[in-house]
Amino acid sequence: MLDNASDSTLFTTSLNTLHLELGARMVAFAGYSMPVQYPAGLIAEHLHTRLAASLFDVSHMGQMRLEGQDAAAALESLMPVDVIGLAAGKQRYGLLLDEAGGILDDLMFVNRNLADGGDIFIIVNGACKAADLAHIERHIGTRCAVIPMPDRALLALQGPLAATALGRLAPGVEKLVFMTGGRFEIAGCDCYLTRSGYTGEDGFEISVPADQAMTLARALLAQSEVKPAGLGARNSLRLEAGLCLYGNDIDTSTTPIQAQLNWAIQKVRRSGGARAGGFPGAERILAELDEPSRLSRQRVGLIALERIPVREHSALHAIDGTLLGEVSSGLLSPSLNQALAMGYVTPSHAALGTRIQARVRGKPVPMQVCALPFIANRYFRG
Amino acid sequence: MIKYTEDHEWLKIDGDIATVGITVHAQDALGDVVFVDLPAVGTVFTQKETAGVVESVKAAADVYMPADGEIIEVNAALKDDPSLANSDPLGTGWFFKIKLSAPAQLDALMDETSYAAFANT
Numbered sequence: 001m002l003d004n005a006s007d008s009t010l011f012t013t014s015l016n017t018l019h020l021e022l023g024a025r026m027v028a029f030a031g032y033s034m035p036v037q038y039p040a041g042l043i044a045e046h047l048h049t050r051l052a053a054s055l056f057d058v059s060h061m062g063q064m065r066l067e068g069q070d071a072a073a074a075l076e077s078l079m080p081v082d083v084i085g086l087a088a089g090k091q092r093y094g095l096l097l098d099e100a101g102g103i104l105d106d107l108m109f110v111n112r113n114l115a116d117g118g119d120i121f122i123i124v125n126g127a128c129k130a131a132d133l134a135h136i137e138r139h140i141g142t143r144c145a146v147i148p149m150p151d152r153a154l155l156a157l158q159g160p161l162a163a164t165a166l167g168r169l170a171p172g173v174e175k176l177v178f179m180t181g182g183r184f185e186i187a188g189c190d191c192y193l194t195r196s197g198y199t200g201e202d203g204f205e206i207s208v209p210a211d212q213a214m215t216l217a218r219a220l221l222a223q224s225e226v227k228p229a230g231l232g233a234r235n236s237l238r239l240e241a242g243l244c245l246y247g248n249d250i251d252t253s254t255t256p257i258q259a260q261l262n263w264a265i266q267k268v269r270r271s272g273g274a275r276a277g278g279f280p281g282a283e284r285i286l287a288e289l290d291e292p293s294r295l296s297r298q299r300v301g302l303i304a305l306e307r308i309p310v311r312e313h314s315a316l317h318a319i320d321g322t323l324l325g326e327v328s329s330g331l332l333s334p335s336l337n338q339a340l341a342m343g344y345v346t347p348s349h350a351a352l353g354t355r356i357q358a359r360v361r362g363k364p365v366p367m368q369v370c371a372l373p374f375i376a377n378r379y380f381r382g
Numbered sequence: 383m384i385k386y387t388e389d390h391e392w393l394k395i396d397g398d399i400a401t402v403g404i405t406v407h408a409q410d411a412l413g414d415v416v417f418v419d420l421p422a423v424g425t426v427f428t429q430k431e432t433a434g435v436v437e438s439v440k441a442a443a444d445v446y447m448p449a450d451g452e453i454i455e456v457n458a459a460l461k462d463d464p465s466l467a468n469s470d471p472l473g474t475g476w477f478f479k480i481k482l483s484a485p486a487q488l489d490a491l492m493d494e495t496s497y498a499a500f501a502n503t
Contacts, residue, residue: 041414232413
């Protein structure tokens with residue numbers, strides 16, 4: 001049974017009264033009381049997101065900004081990612097690494113016209129935000145101003161009709177393409193939004209002053225396409241989209257290459273690139289990138305050949321019984337009605353089509369390695 | 383006669399046979415049920431042993447044997463449509479039937495009024 005979030009030590013977001021008014025089931029997540037689902041239920045919310053548009057409160061996530069001329073170069077020293085080369089108005093996925101190349105957190109960052117007096121705006125995972133802030137401050141706090149933004153809420157509007165719904169309130173947002181951002185006034189609220197999200201669908205993430213979040217949320221929910229969705233649907237959508245959940249699919253024990261996040265490491269930071277290396281764990285990560293045979297394990301997508309949910313920590317075995325690894329995320333997909341999972345296996349069993357077995361309550365469940373994402377993403381690229 | 387356990391199972395008792403399912407409260411807390419793993423007919427369990435698993439998209443929960451006995455029938459309809467556990471938990475969404483071997487155990491279980499109070503605390 002799910003925990004309920006009556007614990008008074010939990011933080012609440014600025015939409016807490018709205019969640020309760022909408023009949024949400026609240027759970028403890030990342031130190032916050034958060035809506036896991038509304039009365040329609042996880043499956044209905046999930047399917048509505050794939051068909052229309054859903055509003056998610058993700059205000060538990062951390063927002064911060066970096067200011068100062070050296071901010072891009074400074075942030076680049078913490079991630080295997082091209083920060084310096086990111087054009088104004090563009091967003092990119094980044095990975096904070098520890099000295100061993102393990103992943104401290106994954107994040108999204110936007111160049112909000114840094115060269116011309118703006119900043120780099122960063123969104124990090126809620127459970128990691130205090131540690132991330134301390135890490136960034138400790139390593140680059142002398143090179144740029146590191147400014148937490150606890151006074152802002154974060155909403156995500158996700159789904160194929162998100163642009164239609166939001167465009168009615170903020171003409172012009174529909175012109176943004178995937179992974180770009182801009183400042184917009186929406187329902188009288190001073191918003192910074194990016195065309196991105198965590199569902200595989202087209203959509204927007206909207207940073208708004210916390211004291212205006214309720215006005216914005218009500219304006220969005222008043223659009224005929226939009227219904228509220230909770231963290232449960234957010235999780236099932238992101239798994240279908242093949243996206244990693246920090247703490248499940250990636251953590252300090254995984255490197256970006258093991259996690260098959262090679263695409264997040266731009267050419268300029270790789271061996272032979274103009275700014276190769278120079279990030280924590282670079283020697284190990286570039287070696288894994290240059291010689292994949294060094295990998296001890298890698299993340300794969302898995303489909304169960306029987307209709308049995310295969311959840312995180314289920315053991316994965318070869319057909320001959322050899323232990324290969326374990327599932328990092330798994331559930332029964334609401335869209336496909338199949339048991340989907342992501343997990344880590346030894347590279348010898350990572351090829352597409354490889355048959356392996358999961359152990360669920362002691363019983364073998366046949367699975368097949370398959371391509372990610374499970375459901376093709378529908379980002380708007382213009 | 384219907385009895386309830388602290389683990390949110392209900393039993394409808396007819397002589398030494400009991401039909402078992404999960405309560406309205408349990409299915410509501412679990413959310414959309416997508417999978418039910420039921421025991422094999424003929425299996426003998428003691429009270430509180432895990433006899434099955436009910437899963438929503440997000441979570442899995444054990445189903446416990448409410449009293450000592452043998453599984454004499456399972457609800458095959460749940461395999462094809464696990465959502466019966468949500469839509470009709472006390473009716474077509476039943477899980478299994480048991481032949482009770484220690485019916486006196488039922489005396490310690492809750493009646494409807496005590497369960498309602500228990501589930502709301």
